[in-house]
Amino acid sequence: MKNVMLVCNAGMSTGILAKKIEKASQGLLSVKAYGEAEYEEYANNYDLILLGPQIRHLKPEIESKVSIPVDYIAPQHYGIMNGEAVFQDIKKILNIKEELTI
Numbered sequence: 001m002k003n004v005m006l007v008c009n010a011g012m013s014t015g016i017l018a019k020k021i022e023k024a025s026q027g028l029l030s031v032k033a034y035g036e037a038e039y040e041e042y043a044n045n046y047d048l049i050l051l052g053p054q055i056r057h058l059k060p061e062i063e064s065k066v067s068i069p070v071d072y073i074a075p076q077h078y079g080i081m082n083g084e085a086v087f088q089d090i091k092k093i094l095n096i097k098e099e100l101t102i
Contacts, residue, residue: 002094003045006033006073007062008052013081017073020083021090028096029087040065048094050086053078069093 004021008014014033021031034042036055043049043066051059056072063070071093077085090096 001027002029002047002090002096004029004031004090005039005043005046005049006031006052007036007039007049007055008033009054010035014052017078017081017083017086020081021086022083024084024087025090029090043068048090050090 006014006018006021012033018031018033022029025031032042036058039049039062046068048068049062049066049070051062051070051072053073053075059070059072071089073086074089076082077089
């Protein structure tokens with residue numbers, strides 16, 4: 001299982017998206033949301049940090065503080081809370097090739 005951190009201004013709406021991504025991953029991912037003020041405290045427990053579109057400008061700063069990949073959530077996926085699409089993006093970033101079985 002891979003651990004993914006979502007970071008946004010306060011972590012509220014992103015928490016909803018985190019649950020949708022976890023559901024889409026069918027057990028491949030553990031996804032938690034944090035506000036930008038608290039991510040650093042927990043970053044070492046994660047394999048990937050994804051930023052909400054509203055703070056994507058912080059990507060270089062966050063990359064300089066952590067040793068894991070940092071990317072941002074596509075605004076079109078974030079806007080409609082498309083957990084499946086974000087899961088597909090995560091699979092590409094983390095090179096996850098496992099096929100899901102239903």
